[in-house]
Amino acid sequence: MLKFVLLAALSVLVLAEEEPQPRYLEDSLERVVGGEVARPNSWPWQISLQFQSGSNYHHTCGGSLIRRGWVMTAAHCVDSQRTWRVVVGEHNLNSNEGREQYVSVSRVYIHPNWNRNQISNGYDIALLRLSNEVTLNNYVQLANLPPSGQVLNHNHPCYISGWGRTTTGGNLSAQLKQAYLPVVDHNTCSSSGWWGNSVRNTMVCAGGGKDSGCQGDSGGPLNCQLSGRYYVHGVTSFVSARACNESRKPTVFTRVSAYIGWMENIMG
Numbered sequence: 193m194l195k196f197v198l199l200a201a202l203s204v205l206v207l208a209e210e211e212p213q214p215r216y217l218e219d220s221l222e223r224v225v226g227g228e229v230a231r232p233n234s235w236p237w238q239i240s241l242q243f244q245s246g247s248n249y250h251h252t253c254g255g256s257l258i259r260r261g262w263v264m265t266a267a268h269c270v271d272s273q274r275t276w277r278v279v280v281g282e283h284n285l286n287s288n289e290g291r292e293q294y295v296s297v298s299r300v301y302i303h304p305n306w307n308r309n310q311i312s313n314g315y316d317i318a319l320l321r322l323s324n325e326v327t328l329n330n331y332v333q334l335a336n337l338p339p340s341g342q343v344l345n346h347n348h349p350c351y352i353s354g355w356g357r358t359t360t361g362g363n364l365s366a367q368l369k370q371a372y373l374p375v376v377d378h379n380t381c382s383s384s385g386w387w388g389n390s391v392r393n394t395m396v397c398a399g400g401g402k403d404s405g406c407q408g409d410s411g412g413p414l415n416c417q418l419s420g421r422y423y424v425h426g427v428t429s430f431v432s433a434r435a436c437n438e439s440r441k442p443t444v445f446t447r448v449s450a451y452i453g454w455m456e457n458i459m460g
């Protein structure tokens with residue numbers, strides 16, 4: 193079942209895909225909500241976080257490879273006890289393309305201030321220690337993280353990427369998708385008619401038009417371009433419960449630059 197989180201008058205829907213999706217669209221023309229299928233492995237730090245159910249693994253969330261043995265994802269993706277695995281080099285969840293590396297998770301570090309019942313407080317971030325270091329190659333690369341404290345301007349160009357549902361209540365995408373989601377600055381995002389006081393300045397808002405993240409995209413990156421390189425500025429966190437792409441309810445991300453110190457402490 194989907195998890196609804198009530199806060200004040202607004203309800204938000206966290207973005208983990210919690211229900212196993214045994215079948216996927218093989219050749220759908222649908223894309224994330226909006227956006228398009230990504231060129232395979234063009235976001236080479238994007239990982240698929242999967243949980244074990246019986247003898248199968250199911251995609252639940254995205255994440256970013258930040259060191260050969262570490263993945264950054266959302267706290268709400270991993271705050272239940274499961275057997276996890278991470279897939280790097282993935283593009284099509286349903287077919288083995290020979291570029292994938294599968295690695296188990298030896299330890300989960302959830303931000304100590306995370307509270308599933310108060311998602312609007314923020315802290316929706318976690319680190320996964322991988323049981324083995326992955327091999328870097330053309331399909332698997334480390335994410336660039338922003339400098340601590342960096343905040344992007346309104347309309348800064350960014351892309352979300354993920355295998356999340358392609359419409360509100362729809363199916364996961366077999367192939368990794370991307371959508372252009374320009375930054376919505378905190379002043380705008382926290383104004384009435386937008387997210388109001390449900391967003392903090394430790395979050396990044398992006399989108400708010402017809403394209404958005406949706407269930408299954410959580411934990412994955414908001415990839416933002418600065419001087420010709422992409423930096424992972426956000427960890428996909430939540431959308432409106434009414435619709436993934438509700439107008440003036442941009443997709444909300446954990447602001448990575450607010451947690452650089454926390455992450456460095458853990459990874460040593």
Ligand SMILES: *[C@@H]1O[C@H](CO)[C@@H](O)[C@H](O)[C@H]1NC(C)=O
Nearest residue numbers: 215216217359361362363364
């Ligand atoms: C989701 O996938 C199932 C199984 O392939 C299909 O029957 C259903 O119509 C799909 N739903 C949507 C909204 O595309």
Ligand SMILES: *[C@@H]1O[C@H](CO)[C@@H](O)[C@H](O)[C@H]1NC(C)=O
Nearest residue numbers: 225226359401402437438439
């Ligand atoms: C949300 O996405 C659906 C499917 O792509 C689209 O039909 C709808 O117009 C979008 N909603 C908004 C507010 O843009």
